[in-house]
Amino acid sequence: MNSILRVTWSAISNYPFEQLVSFLLRVRSELKKTQCSLFYKPFIVCAWLLSWALLGNKVKKYSLSVFFQQVSAKYPHVKFHRFSFTDVLRFLIQTVYLLLFFSEEQRKKRLIIQHNNTKINVFKSFVKFIRKQIIEPGRQWVVSAFSFTAESAPSEFKSKLLKIKWIRVTLTALMLGLFFWAIVVPFEPINQLIFSFILWIIALWLRSTPGRVATLVMMLLSILMSSRYIWWRITSSLNIDDGIGFILGLGLLAAEIYTWLVLVLGYMQTAWPLRRRIVQLPPNYDNWPSVDLFIPTYNEPLKVIIPTVFAAQNIDWPEDKLNVYVLDDGKRDNIKEFCEQNKISYLTRPDNSFAKAGNLNHALTKTDSEFVAIFDCDHVPVRSFLQMTMGGFIKNKNLALVQTPHHFFSPDPFERNLDVFNEEPNEGELFYGQIQDGNDLWNATFFCGSCAVLRRAPLEEVGGIAVETVTEDAHTALKLHRLGYDSSYVNLKQAAGLATESISAHIGQRIRWARGMLQIFRVDNPIFGKGLSFMQRVCYSNAMLHFFYGLPRLVFLTAPLTFLILHSYIIYAPVETIFLYVIPAIFHANLTNSRHQGKYRNTFWAELYEAVLAWYIFRPTLMALITPKKGKFNVTEKGGMIEKDYFDWGIGLPYLILIAINLLGIGFGVWRIGFGPEAEVSTVFMNIAWTVYNLMILGGVMAIITESKQVRVAHRIEYKLPMTVCSKSGFIYEAIMNDYSESGIGMEIQSDQHVQFKVGDTVTVVLRRNEIVHSFETTVKFASKNILGVKFNDESLDSLRMLIQITFSRADAWEVHPMKRDKEIISSRLLSVLKIGVRGYVSLFTYVHSYIKEHYPQLHDVGLYFLSFLPKRPRLTNN
Amino acid sequence: MPEKDYKLVVVQGVKGGVGNTAVTANLAVALRKVGFNVLVFDFCKSNDLRLHFGMGLDRTDGLHKGLLNEEPWTNFAFEDRNRTTFFPFGHIEQVDILRLIFLSPNYLTDILDEIDFESQETIVLVDYPSYNSLKDTKCLSGYDLKINVGTCEVSSYSKFSASIKSFTESDIFMFNRYNPERKIESDIRTLISSEFDPSKVLGVIFEDEFIHQALAQNTTIVDLNEYTKSSKDFYHLAMKLSSMLFASSGE
Missing domain, CATH: 1.20.5 (Single alpha-helices involved in coiled-coils or other helix-helix interfaces)
Known part of the structure; x- marks a missing residue:
């Protein structure tokens, strides 16, 4: 016994207690380091010891606190430093989640x-x-x-053969007959599949073949496939027995026929863009005609008008042959004073009848030059404007109108809200880049109200600018064309202006255009009446038809819901057959358009543009169609600011409702998959897919109507230009301008070492345009390495005039715009639209969230509390 | 008459103190750096050209001093680090200056004729004193181009206007010490540019502190820092000058 005691004692006394003590001390200090609540401490120590025991050496090298960190990283939402019962619940949920999804396997x-x-x-x-x-x-x-x-x-023989009229007529008739036959011939599904597949291969091959002939053939293929679809829809997909289904189906069919018509007319309109060349002016200045330049204004602030006036004075044209007039319908004293100071003619009139058209007509009676150039008061012309446009008038005495594109140096609401300014082609690019060029071939260039020159005599012959409709410009051109006058389009950006500043202003502008075009459609329909060629009728009709898109677009956005919610078959055919007809039609249309107009508009983006406006444009267009006389001219607001990001609830409401019913539709769809008849599952899937696409487009609408802030009144314009910078102490540096605005310049100093400019320094920048050299005293506002941002000290009008002379007035000011464009890849475009849609929902969520947080903080807290129980993704640790 | 192997370019200020010595030196280095063979002669008694080429203040020997002392001219050909050959004027006492008129009237062409340029494209630049001090040295003739250096000041403008009638085909102009911060200078620049044929205007050099700094370091701005605005301007001048010289030779 004694010996046992002794052995035990010696064992105890020989045991290295110092180690044990130091171990315990270390555990204690480590525990302290973890800062966790007393409640968790025993668990953590146990877990640590357990893992030590189980995994042995693997864990040994880690101290307790590191172990704890690893554990807590896996439970990011559990607050270990304070004990609560709900945290235990969170811990358990997260553990289950981790075991399920984040196990070693x-x-x-x-x-x-x-x-x-x-x-x-x-x-x-x-x-x-x-x-x-x-x-x-x-x-x-x-x-x-x-x-x-x-x-x-084109060998001799062939061209000779084609000259014989009856051969030509027969061949054409034969081909048209064949084409028509190809449209109407009914196919078994398998044959339709083979047919589509072959055409698909041909189209893909054509797409990579350069040349316009290939584009024309692609257009033909696209027309063929869409026509086949429409023909099939009319003949064999309507359900006459089902009352509601039949009526709704007719609605969808009408929308589809409209789309088909616009597609075909669009192909015809832009089949062969003319790309007109500049006509040279005679070398002797005496033969250059005199021009009156009108700048109509109503309520735009003076600061918007000033650059336009200065730039108009800078236009390179014999001084005695260029008369600049400001036509002020606002009758404002400050503008009158400004005009007098700068030797500009200032015109007002007693009344304000017929808005801009009336204003211009009044000015026509007070002036007498042979030509009239018209600029909206925010469109700043470059110095070469008249030299680029007037040559045609001298060469062709029958020419009445020369139009140049409208270019915008500020982002439009789409570009600003989607943050794609200067990266993606903007909304107007398709019209000015391709449609007008296409119109030009058919001598059907539209007058766009600004950046254009008109010959006075024909203009007076048609009674001046048209006053019957709110789109006076297009109507005037129509009248000129009816009298047999020629028009031409010079696709050179010879002026730039401000885009509309908000989506609501943009919608207002488009409503006016739509209403005006439909007024023309009713009052002076281009399809009828005399004087127009067939293709001019086509071009005008398409321009007007285009504005009917509101209702069809809404139909497409809701069409799948008729099945999902109402359970009525609006397309009475098996899903597989529908796919066999509709997919080739859509595919060919998108493929052709991405090749033909991909440079001017991203594929699928038209849907975004149209969806935003659809709801707002369809009512006024219907109204204008019924009562064309009603409706007044509203002025598009420009040059304003948006002080902070906001979501335009007013505009968004109809789309929020659309989103809600689309989501409801998906809910119904899911329910139908679960409980509906098995035979319907594929139909349900097709409709759900369609609804998801619609939701994506609606998400894009959400992204667009989330207004991003715009604090900059003076927009920066990217332009590369060598310039000179003089420091106050007399050192001269060379710099390359990055951008300019009315208030400052951004530049990069060209030097092998960092230049010591500091914020607040005064520097002089010297800019030149050929022989014209101007220097400006500026203050450095930004300096980082060799990048410098400076602000002009002198904000006087003289200084602004000099700046405009060497920047805005440059002949190439807008033509050199570098556009970093990707190749048009349809799938990636679809993806980008998807991304925009997701972005829209994210921003919608953000605004709903912040709205709730602001107005119902308790609700917000409750929501957060429940959300905290959800499992979270573990934090990343070094291990 | 045999074809000359060189192009003789005279740089002369329309009045004193417009900085034509600095222009000559920088132009010479720029021409040298773009690949021409360059010879520079200093005809100004102030003997400043050498300072731009790295020659010390204490070195007073030079071509004209040597000629007066009847030493061979080859003794006074110096080369800077870019292999630009230059002939300083040499420091001559006031009393001896008058003796220069006794030199042979064509001493420069005589010297040049003695040189074998090995058919390289050679440009001979002469830094010539302004009109005011003409009487001190020989009047040059037979040059290919004469660069009239002026500033954008009223006095320069009056000199330009006064002498415009006597200008020949081979007269061209350039502006030195242009100060853009002064409104009057840009106005005068515009005025002069509009009065003369634009093809006759060689270019503009700014009033640049870097040029003065370069002289303080006994060199030229073109040599010191190629990235400055003024260096680039001198290169532009050099390119334009060479195109004027060699385009007119007719091929």
Whole structure:
């Protein structure tokens, strides 16, 4: 016994207690480090010891606090420093979640996926290599072979044969007959599949073939496939027995026929953009005609008008042959004073009848030059404007109108809210880049109210600017065309202006255009009446038809719901057949448009643009169609500011309702999949897919009507220009201008070492345009390495005039705009629209969230409390 | 008459103190750096050109001093680090200056004729004193181009206007010490540019502190820092000058 005691004692006494004590001390200090609540401490120690015991050496090297950190990283929403019972619940939920989704196996799976991704990447680069080395050269070879045959094609014999009239007529009739037959011939599904597949291959091949002939053939294919679809819809997809289904189906069909018509007319209108060349002026200045330049204004602030006036005075034209007039319907004293100081003619009139048109007509009676140039008061012309446009008038005495594009140096609401300014083509680019150029071929260029020159005699012959409608410009051009006068379009940006500042202003402007165009449609319909050629009628009709898009767009946004919610078949056909007809039609239309107009508009974006306006445009267009006399001219507001981001609830409301019923539709769809008849599942899926696409477009609308702030009144204009910078101490530096605005310049100093400019320094910048050299005293507002931002000290009008002379007035001021454009890839465009949609929902959520947070803080807190029980993704740790 | 191997370019100020010595030196270095063979002669008694080429203040020997002492001219050909050959004037006492008129009237062309340029494209620049001090040295003739250096000041403008009638085909102009901060200077620049044929205006050099700094370091701005605005301007001048010289030679 004694010996046992002794052994025990010696064991105890020999045991290195110092180590134990130091170990316990370390545990204690480590526990202190973790700062967790007393309640958790025993658990943590236990868990630590347990993991030590189980995993042994693996854990040994980690101290307790590190272990604790790893644990707490896995439970990011549990507050370990203070005990609460709900946290225990959160802990348990998270543990289950972690065991389910973040177990070791899952981690391994993820690793495997990553590994496979690298494999996929290798495969991708292999495909890329094959493409570059084999497919591309092959394509080149095909192209060269094709162009060779195209060149040698019009042989003597053939062209002689085509000159005989009856052969030509017969051939045309034969081809039209064949085309029509190809549209109406009914196919078995399998035949339709093969037919579409062959055309699909042809279209894909044509897409990579350069040349306009290929585009024309693609258009024909697209018309063929869409016509087949429409024909099929009319003949074999209407359900006459089902009352509601039949009526709704007719509605959808009408919308589809409208879309088809606009597509076909659009192809005809832009089949061959003219790309007109500049006509040179006679070398002797004496033969240059005199021009009156009108700047109509109503309520725009003076600061908007000043640059336009100065730039108009800067136009390179014999001084005695250019008369600038400001036509002020606002009859404001400050503008009159400004005009007198700067030797500009200032005109007002006793009344304000017929708004802008009346204003211009009044000015026509007070002036007498042979030509009239018209500029909206925010459109700043460049110095070469008249030299680029007047040559045609001298060459062609029958020419009555020369139009140039409208370009905007401030972002329009779409560009600002989607943050794509200068990155993606803007909304107007399609019209001014392609449609007007297409119109020009058919001698049907529209007058756009600004940046244009008109010959006075024809203008007076048609009674001046048209006053019957609110789009006086297009109507005037129509009248001129009816009298047989020519028009031309010079696709050179010879002026730039301010875009509309908010989406609501934009909508207001478009409503006016739509209403005006439909007024013309009623009052002076271009399809009827005399004097127009067939293609001029087509161009005008398409321009007017375009504005009917409101209702069809709404129909498309709600069409799938008729099945999902009301359970009525509006397209009475099996899903597979619908796909066989509709997919090729959509595919060909998008493929052709992405090739033909991809440079001017992103594929799918038209849907965004139209969806935003759809609700607002369809009522006024209907009204204008019924009662064309009503409606007044509203002035588009420009040059304003938006002080902070906001969501335009007023505009958004109809779309929020649309989103809600679309979501409801998806809910119904899910329910139908679960409980509906099995035969319907594929139909439900198709309709759900359509609804998801619609929701995506509606999300895009949400993104667009979330107004981003615009605090900058003076917009920065990107322009690269070598310039000189003089420091106060007399050192001269060379710099490259990055951007300019009315108030300052951004530049990069060209130097091999960092230049010591500080914020607040005074520097002189010297700008030149050929022989014109101006210097400006400025203050440095921003300096980082060699990038400098300066603000002009002298804000006088003289200084602004000099600045405009060497910046805004440059002949190439707007033509050199660098656009970093990706290649038009349809799938990536679809993805980008999807992203915009998601962005819209995110911003919608953000605004709803902040609204609730502000107005119902308790609700917000309750929501947050419940959300805190949801499992969270573990934080990343070094291990 | 045999074809000359060189192009003789005279740089002369329309009045004193417009900085034509600095222009000559910088232009010479710029021409040298773009690949021409360049010879520079200093004809100004102030003997300042050498300072731009790195020659010390204490070195007073030079071409004219040597000629007076009847030493061979080859003794006074110096080369700077860019291999620009230059002939300083040399420091001559006031009393001896008058003796210069006894030199042979064509001593410059005589010297140049003695040089074998090995058919390289050679430009000979002469830094010539302004009109005011003409009587001190020989009047040059037979040059290919004469660069009239002026400033954008009223006095320069009056000199330009007064002498415009006597200008020949081979007279061109350039502005030195242009100060854009002064309104009057940009006005005069516009005025002069509009009065003369634009093709006759060689270019503009700004009033630049870097140029003065370069002289303080006994060199030219073109040599010191190629990235400054003034260096680039001198390069532009050099390119334009060479195109004037060699385009007119008719090929």
